[in-house]
Amino acid sequence: MDVEDPINPLADDAALDLARLFTEAGVRGSFCVTGEKCRTLLARDRHDVLDAFRPHCLGLHTDTHSFHPTTMELLENLSFEEGCRAAFESERKGRDAFLAAFDREATFWGGAGNTWGPEISDALKRLGIPAYSYALTELPGDPMHRFNGVFAFPQHLSISENDWADDARAEARSTQVLAKLREGPAPSTLHPAHWIGIFVGHPTKLRHKEFWDGPYAHGRTPPEPEYAEPLAEEVYQRSKSNLTSFLSQLQKEAEIIGVDDALALPWSFRSPEPAELSYFEEHTSRNLRSATGWPIHHPGLSAELIIEKTMALKSTVEVAEIHDHAAPLSV
Numbered sequence: 001m002d003v004e005d006p007i008n009p010l011a012d013d014a015a016l017d018l019a020r021l022f023t024e025a026g027v028r029g030s031f032c033v034t035g036e037k038c039r040t041l042l043a044r045d046r047h048d049v050l051d052a053f054r055p056h057c058l059g060l061h062t063d064t065h066s067f068h069p070t071t072m073e074l075l076e077n078l079s080f081e082e083g084c085r086a087a088f089e090s091e092r093k094g095r096d097a098f099l100a101a102f103d104r105e106a107t108f109w110g111g112a113g114n115t116w117g118p119e120i121s122d123a124l125k126r127l128g129i130p131a132y133s134y135a136l137t138e139l140p141g142d143p144m145h146r147f148n149g150v151f152a153f154p155q156h157l158s159i160s161e162n163d164w165a166d167d168a169r170a171e172a173r174s175t176q177v178l179a180k181l182r183e184g185p186a187p188s189t190l191h192p193a194h195w196i197g198i199f200v201g202h203p204t205k206l207r208h209k210e211f212w213d214g215p216y217a218h219g220r221t222p223p224e225p226e227y228a229e230p231l232a233e234e235v236y237q238r239s240k241s242n243l244t245s246f247l248s249q250l251q252k253e254a255e256i257i258g259v260d261d262a263l264a265l266p267w268s269f270r271s272p273e274p275a276e277l278s279y280f281e282e283h284t285s286r287n288l289r290s291a292t293g294w295p296i297h298h299p300g301l302s303a304e305l306i307i308e309k310t311m312a313l314k315s316t317v318e319v320a321e322i323h324d325h326a327a328p329l330s331v
């Protein structure tokens with residue numbers, strides 16, 4: 001889940017509830033928390049929220065997520081060297097806030113919404129963060145991989161907040177996701193995933209009608225905080241109950257581990273085959289072009305230099321594999 005709303009105070013309560021929901025279900029989740037959210041929780045003295053997350057695997061969800069410039073807006077026109085400096089400066093602030101809030105380092109970095117640049121991998125190495133999730137870098141079959149020496153975790157499956165809020169939709173989506181897990185990787189893929197990332201939403205969006213960052217859409221920065229309208233209490237309770245049922249079903253069928261446990265698995269790395277590398281070029285470029293359409297981005301954002309800088313590092317791409325045939329794992 002992503003924990004990122006620094007505006008709406010009810011989102012702090014929702015984050016607390018959701019962290020406890022995972023703990024009570026006996027499921028160790030992987031939560032992405034922004035630097036800005038860490039600063040907000042400290043400023044509001046919400047140590048109860050911070051403490052609720054301690055049993056879980058925690059990653060840095062960028063410093064400020066949807067505040068401008070986003071990652072792609074920041075790196076859009078910079079040379080790789082300038083971009084590395086800018087990415088480091090931005091994410092260092094996030095890392096410092098994370099450390100102040102949790103008194104530990106982030107296990108991984110999760111890109112905000114739909115935004116990324118290759119300089120992030122350089123910043124992460126300098127910050128000692130070994131992995132990024134929601135990878136826009138992509139290989140056939142969506143395996144774990146390394147890019148520029150940093151471990152990349154794709155997101156494979158997701159269930160949205162609107163699904164959790166509706167009993168019939170939650171049931172249908174839960175069934176579909178569990179069926180996908182049982183089915184395993186598609187026969188056409190070259191490599192099994194071994195680890196399957198499942199995104200189950202944002203605490204704030206389970207609590208509010210709209211995303212907290214709507215006021216930041218299309219490059220806008222509102223002069224004053226604009227608050228989101230809460231959902232009815234019964235809708236929120238229903239969402240939590242549907243998520244709880246899913247986690248308990250998931251636990252019966254798969255071993256649920258955090259990103260940190262996944263990093264500790266016995267991975268080996270190899271160079272991609274030529275066909276895999278052309279797939280990487282085609283699909284990663286497509287993902288980056290499509291990321292420009294994230295509604296938060298300023299109109300006219302170009303992915304072209306970001307793609308060029310990414311492809312300049314394609315010789316660093318490595319496919320991660322595990323050679324035993326253990327059951328698939330998920331978070």
Ligand SMILES: [Zn+2]
Pocket residue numbers: 002004061065111112113
């Ligand atoms: Zn997010």
